[in-house]
Amino acid sequence: MVEWTDAERKAIASLWGKIDVGEIGPQALARLLIVYPWAQRYFKAFGDLSTNAAIMGNPKVAQHGKTVMGGLENAVKNLDNIKQTYAKLSVMHSEKLHVDPDNFRVLAECISLCVAAKFGPSVFTADAQEAWQKFLAVVVSALGRQYH
């Protein structure tokens, strides 16, 4: 069972309240595909990913980024039960999509960097970063939980 301090709950809620999933989601997914190009293996149906510009302008990447980021809403609303909340999604990523769970960790890093760039050091303080990264780490762990 994950223990959250009051400060962490506040920090996560506060950051989430400021985040525009339609903005950060596409940025984070594009970054994943550019910085870790081997992740493109899961997106063969997305069309042109041949250049960085193509990735950044790809509407399917943008849409999927928004979907993934929006999925975090469930975690924010169920901080004390993230493992259960993501059980089905975990099964799906393992059995249907066959995604190497290390990609979740790496996407989480990209999300954090996009959030950091968006909000700067006065909002994304060390304490905010701690809470946010802990939150994402719990989600990443839950998503990898049902793999076998």
Add this chain to the structure above:
Amino acid sequence: MFRCIYKTPLFAANAALNLKKKSRGKMSLSAKDKETVKAFWAKVSGRAGDIGSDAVARMLTVYPQTKTYFSHWKDLSPGSAPVRKHGGIVIASITDAVNKIDDLAESLLTLSELHAFTLRVDPANFKILAQNILVVLATMFPVDFTPEVHMALDKFLGALARALSEKYR
């Protein structure tokens, strides 16, 4: 009828040549990566002190297990004197590495020995500090920290970590 081209001498020779060109280590830095890192670092080095200090502060806050290496410090809080000082030392070494980017292994030999035999820092922590450096750069230079710069820096910091781990065993 299937004609196997893979065994023809021309294909084999070409393949061997390509392998030689590419096989210089895991994901080694291309000329473009080095250019990108140098250009970005030139832009940010004016704030090197702040970058180093903030990166170390964040590392200690976000990954509290890293505090185990600093039990001899009086004050581990962000902005404290030991944190600022250590951040300065680390960032100066990174700046030095940027200037010697063409031969990281050679130029980091002494530092590697220091980390291997004296400091005995678990190399997993290099990746942790690298992540925090990237976060700081993203917060301070959001416009310049493009995906291209992000990738080149990620590769560079990875190469740095490998060079630092050279002498461990």
